Amino acid sequence: MLRIAVYGKGGIGKSTTSANLSAALAQKGYRVMQIGCDPKADSTRNICGLKEMPTVLDAIREKGSAVKLEDIVKEGYHGILCVEAGGPTPGIGCAGRGIITAFEKLEELHAFSVYQPDIVIYDVLGDVVCGGFAMPIRDGYARHVFVVTSGERMALYAAGNIAEAISNFKRRGYASLEGLILNSRNIEREQEIVEQFAEEIGTKVQKIIPRDALIQSAEDMQKTVVEAYPDSQISREYDSLADLVLKICREKEQKDE
Amino acid sequence: MNRLNKILPPFAPDYSGVCSVLYGLGGMTVIHGPEGCTGNYTGYDEPRWFGADVETVGSGLREIDAILGNEERLISQIKEAAKRSKPAFICITGTPIPMMTGTDFKGIAAEVEYETGIPSFGISTTGFAYYDAGASAAMLAYTKKFGKIQTQKENTIGILGVNAIDFSHREMLYDLKRECEKRGFSVTASLCMDASPEQIREICSVSVNLVVSGSGLQTAQYLYEKFEIPYVTGIPIGKTASDLVFETVKRSAFDHVCRNVILQPQAAGGRILILGERVMANSIRNCLIADHGISGIQVCSIFTPHPEWMLPGDVHADGEKEIAEAMREKNGALVIGDPLFHRLIPGMQEDTFLDFPIQAVSSKVYRDGQWNLIGERAELFAQEIERKMRRKG
Structure with missing residues (x-):
C-alpha cells in the first residue's frame, strides 16, 4: 500500500490536485482512498459529488463509540474511498487534535484492512504544522510527502514550514519529502521562483500543473476535471502526475528496502 | 458529561495502569505531564509505592514546553536520567496535555532508543481512559518488545491481566498461582506482577493463558494470533467454579480454542x-x-x-x-x-x-x-x- 501525503497552504489547490490525482490513479485501476485533513472538509467533495461530506468528527459527535466505517467512508468516482476528518466547533476546540482523533477512529475500525486500498492519499492543510497536522507524516501513516505550492510568498512560506517539520522527524525514520508540485497562478517568473525555493530547501519541482479554466468549470459541476473533461490537456497533465507520483514513490520504497 | 464524578473521586487513569504493569521490571517509566499527574499514581493508585525502589518519574512538563512543542527538553532529560540509572528499558507515557498537543510518543521513544541504545517504547495514554486501558497497552507493548519466540512447553500456563490495581490484595496472586499449580499447571509468568523480566520473556512458550482481567485480553489475543496460544477468560473463584475454570483451561490447551467462562443464571437479574x-x-x-x-x-x-x-x-x-x-x-x-x-x-x-x-x-x-x-x-x-x-x- 502506497501512502502519500499532499500538503499545501489553504486555497493553493491541494484538494484539487489531490482529487484529480486520486481520480487519475483510480482510472488506472488502483483502489484509492483519499482522506481529507482540513476542518473545511471539502477535499473529496468533487469525487463524491455530495454537497456536504459526512466527517469523522461529526459522526463521533453524533454517535460516540457507535460510529461504523460506513458512516464515515463514502465511495465516489471509480470507487475512490472518501473520508473527511472534519473539525471542531468553530471558535473553540482544537483542529489539530481533531485530525488525531479522526485517525485514531479509522485505526480502531481497521479501515485499511477492511477496504484494502492500494494507495492512500492524505490531503492535509499545511498552514499549521502543529502536532495534529503533522500526524499524517508520522509512523504508520504517509511515507511520501508532496507539497503543492505556487510562486506566491505565503504558499512558499507554508511549504518551507512543512519541509522543516519533515526534516525534524528525520531521526524517527518517518516520511520523506518527494518534491513540490507547482500549481501555477501565472505570476511573473513563477517557475524560476519555485525552482529556486526548492533548491534552497533541498528538493525539486516534480511537476508543473498549468492554470486551466476547465478546472473551475469541472468544479462548478462538482466533479474533478479528470472525470468531467477526460480528453482535455489538463486531464492529461493529471494523468502524467499520477504516473510520476507512482514512479517516485515506488523507486523510493525499493531503495529503502 | 456522563463521566463527571460529583460524589466519587476520579477513577485510576490509564497512565497509572501503564506504570503499575511496568513496576519492578527494572525499567524507567516516564509520565510526561505536569507533576500532579505523577502524584495520582504514586499517591493513590499504586498500592506498592511506599518504600519502593522503582523508577517512575514525572517529566515536569512546563506550560511553555507544551506551547512550543519542546520535545528536545524531554528527550535530553530522559537521556540524562538513563545515563545515571541505566534502566533495562524506557517507557514514555502521556497525560492530558501531551494528548492535546499531539505528542508523538512512539517517535520520541524511537529517538531515545536510538540515542541511548536502551530498548524504549512509547504509550499514548491520555489520562481520559481508565487504568485498565493503560495496563493493557503496557502489557502488550512489553510482550511485543521482549517476548522470546520459542517452542511451547506442555502443562505450562501464563496468567494475563494481573496488575496491582485489580489484584491489590497481596495474597490473591499468590493463591491464584497456587490454584494453577494444584491443577497441574506450572505458571511460567504472571503479566505483569510478581514476575521477573526473564519469566515474562518466556510467555510465548506457554501451552495456555488464563485471562484474569480485561487488561490481559489484548496480550492474550496477540499471543493467540502470533503463536496460536489459546486463552481462557475467568478467575477461579469458589470451589466448583474454579473446577470449571480449570476444566475449560485443559480443554482449551488441548483443542486450541479460546473460551470465556461465563455462567448464565437460572433467572434474570433482580436479586x-x-x-x-x-x-x-x-x-x-x-x-x-x-x-x-x-x-x-x-x-x-x-x-x-x-x-x-x-x-x-x-x-x-x-x-x-x-x-x-x-x-x-x-x-x-x-x-x-x-x-x-x-x-x-x-x-x-x-x-x-x-x-x-x-x-x-x-x-x-x-x-x-x-x-x-x-x-x-x-x-x-x-x-x-x-x-x-x-x-x-
Missing part, C-alpha cells in the same frame, strides 16, 4: 447486582451460581467496556451517573461494590449493600476490607452474601 471490573464480577457471579445455587444476578461492569463478556441483561457504567442509575434500577437487590458507591444512593439500607473495595475507585481508603476470593477462600464472601440476603428477606 444481586455486582459492580466492578468485568472479569472479576463475572467470576464472582460464576461462583454464586455454581457453588451456591444463587440466581438472579446482574453484573454492571465499570472501567473499559467488554461487550463480548456481557450476558443479556448485563449493563456497563461509564461513570458515577450510570453506576447510580444501575443501583436505583435494582432497588431492593443486594448490591456488591466499592463502599464509596453506597454514597450514591442516600438512605440506602446497610443490609442491601456488601462492601467490595476496588483500588481504582477508593484507593487505600478501604484496603483493609479488600477480599481475597481465589478458590475456596471465596466461601467467607459467599456466606456474607447469603447472610445479607437472609436478613434482607
Whole structure:
C-alpha cells in the first residue's frame, strides 16, 4: 500500500490536485482512498459529488463509540474511498487534535484492512504544522510527502514550514519529502521562483500543473476535471502526475528496502 | 458529561495502569505531564509505592514546553536520567496535555532508543481512559518488545491481566498461582506482577493463558494470533467454579480454542447486582451460581467496556451517573461494590449493600476490607452474601 501525503497552504489547490490525482490513479485501476485533513472538509467533495461530506468528527459527535466505517467512508468516482476528518466547533476546540482523533477512529475500525486500498492519499492543510497536522507524516501513516505550492510568498512560506517539520522527524525514520508540485497562478517568473525555493530547501519541482479554466468549470459541476473533461490537456497533465507520483514513490520504497 | 464524578473521586487513569504493569521490571517509566499527574499514581493508585525502589518519574512538563512543542527538553532529560540509572528499558507515557498537543510518543521513544541504545517504547495514554486501558497497552507493548519466540512447553500456563490495581490484595496472586499449580499447571509468568523480566520473556512458550482481567485480553489475543496460544477468560473463584475454570483451561490447551467462562443464571437479574471490573464480577457471579445455587444476578461492569463478556441483561457504567442509575434500577437487590458507591444512593439500607473495595475507585481508603476470593477462600464472601440476603428477606 502506497501512502502519500499532499500538503499545501489553504486555497493553493491541494484538494484539487489531490482529487484529480486520486481520480487519475483510480482510472488506472488502483483502489484509492483519499482522506481529507482540513476542518473545511471539502477535499473529496468533487469525487463524491455530495454537497456536504459526512466527517469523522461529526459522526463521533453524533454517535460516540457507535460510529461504523460506513458512516464515515463514502465511495465516489471509480470507487475512490472518501473520508473527511472534519473539525471542531468553530471558535473553540482544537483542529489539530481533531485530525488525531479522526485517525485514531479509522485505526480502531481497521479501515485499511477492511477496504484494502492500494494507495492512500492524505490531503492535509499545511498552514499549521502543529502536532495534529503533522500526524499524517508520522509512523504508520504517509511515507511520501508532496507539497503543492505556487510562486506566491505565503504558499512558499507554508511549504518551507512543512519541509522543516519533515526534516525534524528525520531521526524517527518517518516520511520523506518527494518534491513540490507547482500549481501555477501565472505570476511573473513563477517557475524560476519555485525552482529556486526548492533548491534552497533541498528538493525539486516534480511537476508543473498549468492554470486551466476547465478546472473551475469541472468544479462548478462538482466533479474533478479528470472525470468531467477526460480528453482535455489538463486531464492529461493529471494523468502524467499520477504516473510520476507512482514512479517516485515506488523507486523510493525499493531503495529503502 | 456522563463521566463527571460529583460524589466519587476520579477513577485510576490509564497512565497509572501503564506504570503499575511496568513496576519492578527494572525499567524507567516516564509520565510526561505536569507533576500532579505523577502524584495520582504514586499517591493513590499504586498500592506498592511506599518504600519502593522503582523508577517512575514525572517529566515536569512546563506550560511553555507544551506551547512550543519542546520535545528536545524531554528527550535530553530522559537521556540524562538513563545515563545515571541505566534502566533495562524506557517507557514514555502521556497525560492530558501531551494528548492535546499531539505528542508523538512512539517517535520520541524511537529517538531515545536510538540515542541511548536502551530498548524504549512509547504509550499514548491520555489520562481520559481508565487504568485498565493503560495496563493493557503496557502489557502488550512489553510482550511485543521482549517476548522470546520459542517452542511451547506442555502443562505450562501464563496468567494475563494481573496488575496491582485489580489484584491489590497481596495474597490473591499468590493463591491464584497456587490454584494453577494444584491443577497441574506450572505458571511460567504472571503479566505483569510478581514476575521477573526473564519469566515474562518466556510467555510465548506457554501451552495456555488464563485471562484474569480485561487488561490481559489484548496480550492474550496477540499471543493467540502470533503463536496460536489459546486463552481462557475467568478467575477461579469458589470451589466448583474454579473446577470449571480449570476444566475449560485443559480443554482449551488441548483443542486450541479460546473460551470465556461465563455462567448464565437460572433467572434474570433482580436479586444481586455486582459492580466492578468485568472479569472479576463475572467470576464472582460464576461462583454464586455454581457453588451456591444463587440466581438472579446482574453484573454492571465499570472501567473499559467488554461487550463480548456481557450476558443479556448485563449493563456497563461509564461513570458515577450510570453506576447510580444501575443501583436505583435494582432497588431492593443486594448490591456488591466499592463502599464509596453506597454514597450514591442516600438512605440506602446497610443490609442491601456488601462492601467490595476496588483500588481504582477508593484507593487505600478501604484496603483493609479488600477480599481475597481465589478458590475456596471465596466461601467467607459467599456466606456474607447469603447472610445479607437472609436478613434482607
